Amino acid sequence: MNRQELINNIKNKKSFLCVGLDTDIKKIPQHLLAADEPVFEFNKAIIDATAPFTVAYKPNVAFYECSGVSGWVALEKTVNYIKSNYPDIFIIADAKRGDIGNTSKMYARCFFEGLDVDALTVAPYMGEDSVTPFLDYQGKWVILLGLTSNKGSHDFQLTKDSDGTPLFETVMRKALEWGNNDNLMFVVGATQGRMFEEVRRIVPGSFLLVPGVGAQGGSLAEVAEYGMNDDCGLLVNSSRGIIYASQGDDFAMVAGRKAEELQKEMEMLLRNKKII
């Protein structure tokens, strides 16, 4: 999916919501465990309930990989289900890959040819040749870790070099020498609040994938206030706050309602910024 298509979808749906499919078999409702493929059944129900309010899905690959082969089957089925039934929805494999060029090429083949998702999260520590193999695919996106939502983001990402530039800024500036606003986004955690002003100074035109709203404590209004640009430029993710909002038989309906609440808030924020 290209940038203009993504922006059009945001405007049409009046939403910049990404639903994180962090599906943990230990947390899904009991009654689904009798199904042949409980994780896929759970995802299908969540997707059908939330799709009207959502522009992106983000399966977190760890949650599938941890079940080995059956997990990969569930991941493939989930991606195919979204592509078949909701072809306008952007799919992000949240996998935080990155290795020497030769190996990153294999990961790119895995996610962009095999699984055929729209975007992959990538870790920057190994530098240029670990990132560029993912940028060679037309219509696909790298979402590079910039300033993450977790406590450990303070350990290295904010380390300042001799010019006073924090590492995350160096990462973003360098990465924009390798890619551009049509194939490269950045992860910036919602917990970083006012730091979005700083981030927008560095990457004014980039899309940002923003985790950390909800369970991790970030504020949607604050993210929009400081992080939105003229194209919206945001995909705000919520995982646990939506998919585990109820653990009863009504889990899908409640997830849909939570997604709709966020969509309504996003619609208002998009109107405030005159994007719709």
Added chain:
Amino acid sequence: MNRQELINNIKNKKSFLCVGLDTDIKKIPQHLLAADEPVFEFNKAIIDATAPFTVAYKPNVAFYECSGVSGWVALEKTVNYIKSNYPDIFIIADAKRGDIGNTSKMYARCFFEGLDVDALTVAPYMGEDSVTPFLDYQGKWVILLGLTSNKGSHDFQLTKDSDGTPLFETVMRKALEWGNNDNLMFVVGATQGRMFEEVRRIVPGSFLLVPGVGAQGGSLAEVAEYGMNDDCGLLVNSSRGIIYASQGDDFAMVAGRKAEELQKEMEMLLRNKKII
């Protein structure tokens, strides 16, 4: 496997060789493609031929993941084959994982409970809570990216902070506040040559996993000269230089011979340092 067992294996086998199982279905000998499970058949033959000279195997997870479900089957079978037939050999899943704590826990479950390997390579960018979930497993190891072997290692890892400390040093020092020499190793690329002196000043007692000998151009003698400590403290990896040394019917025999050549050189280096 604990540290002392690993050291004993190195002394018994007179080797600190790790064979990288970067098995690319596009590169294995033609005649294997007729087998039901060509990747596993290739690995079995390579393992049987190289095991006498090897203290560790390192399947590179990208090469399996890129085949989706069938790749995960091949990876699981390969790990189980090593564990059943060569229980003294240390198994490293080279996956370079790392995410927020909640997600790193899932990756730890995947690799240390599901696949049950001895060690996992981990990327440090997201800091403490992305690394510590992997350190909670008795007898298992984190191998954290320090100073890697690729060209892109210069992009961020050598960035100096306001005190003149390069990022890789900050990463190593911080990580040794979270783990210790019994559950934490570091990746330091063989291509870094004289930098091993500097690395040993920072982490004198840590085991180092050293990729980049062979195809990537690093020198084994130089690594041993500057990187070996009193316990050896090195696992030197060779992948392409061994497993693709011949692409004919004799691939396993030639791989075994290449592994033996490296083992002989390692034996001499261990004797020079009076470790055996």
